Amino acid sequence: MIVRDYEQAxxxxxxxxxxxxxxxxxxxxxxxxxxxxxxTTIKKGAELEMEYKNHLESVFCVAGEGSITDLATGETHTxxxxxxxxxDKHDRHILRADTAQDMVMACVxxxxxxxxxxxxxxxxxxxxxxxxxxxxx
Ligand code: 9YT
Numbered sequence: 001m002i003v004r005d006y007e008q009a010x011x012x013x014x015x016x017x018x019x020x021x022x023x024x025x026x027x028x029x030x031x032x033x034x035x036x037x038x039x040t041t042i043k044k045g046a047e048l049e050m051e052y053k054n055h056l057e058s059v060f061c062v063a064g065e066g067s068i069t070d071l072a073t074g075e076t077h078t079x080x081x082x083x084x085x086x087x088d089k090h091d092r093h094i095l096r097a098d099t100a101q102d103m104v105m106a107c108v109x110x111x112x113x114x115x116x117x118x119x120x121x122x123x124x125x126x127x128x129x130x131x132x133x134x135x136x137x
Pocket of ligand 1 (some may be wrong): 016021023024025038040050059095105107
């Protein structure tokens with residue numbers, strides 16, 4: 001069993017910061033779970049355009065409010081605590097946090113990220129392993 005404390009992990013290399021976001025990566029590739037698990041804080045007022053060309057991602061909003069725009073359809077969805085979105089088509093999107101408070105999101109990535117990735121110029125993270133579809137063996 002793996003048990004980790006967000007507060008402890010926050011002051012280690014598990015915390016990665018980039019423009020508009022901070023992420024604490026609680027599970028990584030070397031944990032051999034087939035996915036990585038992150039608690040990501042989107043800074044209030046941030047507007048992030050992303051496209052995980054090499055990863056599938058699912059996100060659950062824990063705190064804060066904002067919106068997500070699907071750049072393929074132009075559709076915008078409200079994000080608030082209790083809302084989940086899944087980028088099942090590697091969807092290019094814009095994530096916005098309202099100006100009132102930071103947004104806190106629980107995120108999983110398949111395949112798992114290895115630890116230090118930040119977005120490349122194309123908005124993606126490099127691919128390290130093949131996606132696992134279905135239950136990993
Ligand atoms: C909400 C969101 O897109 N999270 C992505 C994960 C975070 N940027 C990270 O850990 O790299």
